[in-house]
Amino acid sequence: MAARSVFRSGLFNDRVAIVTGGATGIGKAITAELLQLGCRVVIASRKSERLEAAAGELSQVISSSSSASITAVCCNIRHEDQVRNMVASTLRQYGRIDYLVNNGGGQFSSPAANMSLKGWNAVIDTNLTGTFLCCREVYNEWMKDHGGAIVNIIADMWRGFPGMAHTGAARAAVENLTKSLAIEWASSGVRINSIAPGSIFSKTAMENYKDLGPMMFQMAVPCIPAKRLGFPEEISPAVCFLLSPAASFISGATLKVDAGQSLYDSVWEIPDHSAWPAPPEGENVRALREVMKELKPK
Numbered sequence: 095m096a097a098r099s100v101f102r103s104g105l106f107n108d109r110v111a112i113v114t115g116g117a118t119g120i121g122k123a124i125t126a127e128l129l130q131l132g133c134r135v136v137i138a139s140r141k142s143e144r145l146e147a148a149a150g151e152l153s154q155v156i157s158s159s160s161s162a163s164i165t166a167v168c169c170n171i172r173h174e175d176q177v178r179n180m181v182a183s184t185l186r187q188y189g190r191i192d193y194l195v196n197n198g199g200g201q202f203s204s205p206a207a208n209m210s211l212k213g214w215n216a217v218i219d220t221n222l223t224g225t226f227l228c229c230r231e232v233y234n235e236w237m238k239d240h241g242g243a244i245v246n247i248i249a250d251m252w253r254g255f256p257g258m259a260h261t262g263a264a265r266a267a268v269e270n271l272t273k274s275l276a277i278e279w280a281s282s283g284v285r286i287n288s289i290a291p292g293s294i295f296s297k298t299a300m301e302n303y304k305d306l307g308p309m310m311f312q313m314a315v316p317c318i319p320a321k322r323l324g325f326p327e328e329i330s331p332a333v334c335f336l337l338s339p340a341a342s343f344i345s346g347a348t349l350k351v352d353a354g355q356s357l358y359d360s361v362w363e364i365p366d367h368s369a370w371p372a373p374p375e376g377e378n379v380r381a382l383r384e385v386m387k388e389l390k391p392k
């Protein structure tokens with residue numbers, strides 16, 4: 095049973111949205127909330143079985159009196175032809191695209207030094223290039239002439255993303271892309287914003303990180319001012335807000351939905367070491383070193 099939206103029912107009646115990665119985790123919660131609010135939603139994902147199962151499950155949040163509907167389109171956002179097909183089939187079916195939520199993405203945990211070029215490219219292709227392709231196609235085929243709203247889901251990468259440098263780089267790039275497009279497409283009436291979730295727990299996220307999943311989520315909790323993980327249902331209202339007329343004057347912005355995590359502590363431990371380069375030696379540094387010795391507990 096989906097959480098009940100705080101927004102007015104019928105808010106998105108007769109609107110059409112594409113949600114990439116809409117079959118799982120945050121994307122599924124976004125889709126469920128849009129459906130509850132009357133939206134017609136196309137969910138896109140690479141994995142057709144998972145997609146069909148999710149569409150079946152999500153169709154149950156639609157009340158009998160609602161004009162909402164859900165359609166599943168198999169699409170790997172890394173491939174231009176598949177993105178073209180997804181947008182064309184949405185327009186064939188519904189005749190409009192009001193909203194695009196670029197949520198489809200993924201990464202794996204690895205120190206940067208061990209990342210293969212293939213692994214690096216896969217993460218950049220999905221998170222950055224896939225987002226670009228979806229934005230460009232939706233804009234050229236619909237929003238250029240009719241306006242619309244786009245939300246890009248990024249990540250808490252404000253202090254770098256040690257352990258997942260590829261996704262940190264890609265998400266930071268999407269934040270910048272958001273700003274560029276907010277300016278380039280303003281004259282078409284397109285608003286585009288980003289949402290940067292903190293540590294959000296979902297079954298798919300747990301499975302994605304395999305054996306590391308439980309530890310990664312457990313270790314995050316003390317670093318979150320809320321002292322708990324977030325839920326996908328705590329991201330979807332922020333997406334609905336940014337898509338809605340309540341955000342009519344907001345574009346090029348990033349909304350952090352992280353309970354203050356990005357302002358607080360980092361999970362990444364730096365072991366004690368003596369590898370750091372020495373400061374320029376001189377009288378002042380020598381004198382300060384003497385003072386520093388006094389700082390150590392005796």
Ligand code: ADE
Nearest residue numbers: 115139140170171198199
């Ligand atoms: N979600 C994660 N990776 C994806 C991809 N390549 N295409 C569509 N949705 C995705």
